[in-house]
Amino acid sequence: MPVILWLFFIFPLISPAYGDTLISVEAPSYVGYEGCAMCHRDQYADWQKSKHAKAFELLKPGIRVSAKKKANLDPDKDYTGSLKCLKCHSTGYRESGGFVNVGETPTRAGVGCEMCHGPGSEYRKIHKQKHTGFSHEEAGAAGQLYGSTDTGVCARCHGHEDMPLKPEMDEKYVFVLEDRLKNTRAYHQHYR
Numbered sequence: 001m002p003v004i005l006w007l008f009f010i011f012p013l014i015s016p017a018y019g020d021t022l023i024s025v026e027a028p029s030y031v032g033y034e035g036c037a038m039c040h041r042d043q044y045a046d047w048q049k050s051k052h053a054k055a056f057e058l059l060k061p062g063i064r065v066s067a068k069k070k071a072n073l074d075p076d077k078d079y080t081g082s083l084k085c086l087k088c089h090s091t092g093y094r095e096s097g098g099f100v101n102v103g104e105t106p107t108r109a110g111v112g113c114e115m116c117h118g119p120g121s122e123y124r125k126i127h128k129q130k131h132t133g134f135s136h137e138e139a140g141a142a143g144q145l146y147g148s149t150d151t152g153v154c155a156r157c158h159g160h161e162d163m164p165l166k167p168e169m170d171e172k173y174v175f176v177l178e179d180r181l182k183n184t185r186a187y188h189q190h191y192r
């Protein structure tokens with residue numbers, strides 16, 4: 001059969017007209033807070049003032065000197081390019097759309113929305129199209145995470161074995177999810 005006829009048969013099967021309620025799900029990538037802020041203004045305004053947003057600053061020399069000394073880190077060293085720190089102090093380090101370095105990706109410095117909610121390129125399409133009419137399963141399949149119910153989300157950083165500030169060094173580093181979730185000043189208040 002000539003190629004042109006094959007296309008005639010196959011094209012309707014792959015054309016989006018075949019499922020207008022179906023949102024195609026590709027591998028999710030990071031879009032940065034600027035890809036969320038226009039729709040979630042309140043959470044964005046809170047987050048900007050929060051400790052997570054500023055977590056990249058902690059890698060600079062002269063910041064939190066006593067905590068660094070306690071963990072045997074050099075307080076005069078610049079850790080802002082350090083492999084050993086960036087996966088927990090930036091957004092999507094070494095992943096598609098994520099942090100590369102401050103010069104190239106300044107908006108991925110610090111712990112952004114997507115470190116708690118998952119890389120957003122795909123699930124935000126669902127938010128846009130369906131508003132509240134989507135399930136957690138559907139959003140989850142598109143990469144969305146739920147830190148309040150999935151204990152693994154915060155634990156990729158808090159209490160992880162690669163964290164230099166060990167719970168054994170200071171009680172304040174012990175992570176109890178229910179307690180930390182109450183500290184909405186550290187991320188954002190809940191608006192619904």
Ligand code: HEC
Nearest residue numbers: 031035036039113114117120121124127128131132136139
């Ligand atoms: C085009 C607008 C739009 C964009 C862009 C957008 N969202 Fe949403 N989002 C919504 C709407 C509408 C809802 C449903 C109403 C609500 O919860 O505020 C929602 C819901 C949510 C929820 C609650 C989901 C649930 O299952 O209860 C979270 C968390 C969220 N968005 C995070 C994000 C993050 C993080 C980004 C950026 C990666 C983002 N959104 C981008 C419009 C958007």
Ligand code: HEC
Nearest residue numbers: 058064067079084085088156157158160162163164172173
């Ligand atoms: C596995 C994730 C992870 C890695 C890797 C990591 N951190 Fe952190 N860091 C955290 C978390 C989580 C906290 C917040 C702990 C808390 O307050 O409970 C934190 C807090 C800090 C603080 C503030 C401590 C205080 O008490 O004020 C400093 C400073 C810091 N980190 C520096 C670094 C440096 C420098 C590196 C690299 C050598 C690094 N971190 C690597 C997760 C990590």
Ligand code: HEC
Nearest residue numbers: 051052055087088111115116147153154157180181183186
């Ligand atoms: C990508 C790594 C990362 C993830 C994921 C993460 N955090 Fe954090 N968190 C940090 C870092 C780094 C700090 C330290 C900020 C500082 O000391 O200034 C921090 C600080 C905090 C603080 C403030 C502690 C204080 O002393 O005031 C709270 C509360 C907190 N996180 C709760 C959470 C919760 C709840 C989750 C999951 C929903 C979460 N974090 C997910 C990295 C992370």
Ligand code: HEC
Nearest residue numbers: 036040043044047112113116146147148149187190191192
């Ligand atoms: C430290 C983790 C953390 C960060 C950072 C964070 N959030 Fe959340 N957010 C949560 C948790 C936990 C919930 C409760 C629902 C869940 O488990 O996902 C939530 C809920 C939400 C909701 C549902 C409505 C509401 O107000 O509770 C929206 C929308 C949202 N976040 C948007 C954002 C946006 C936009 C950013 C960045 C500007 C952001 N979040 C940054 C942890 C975080």
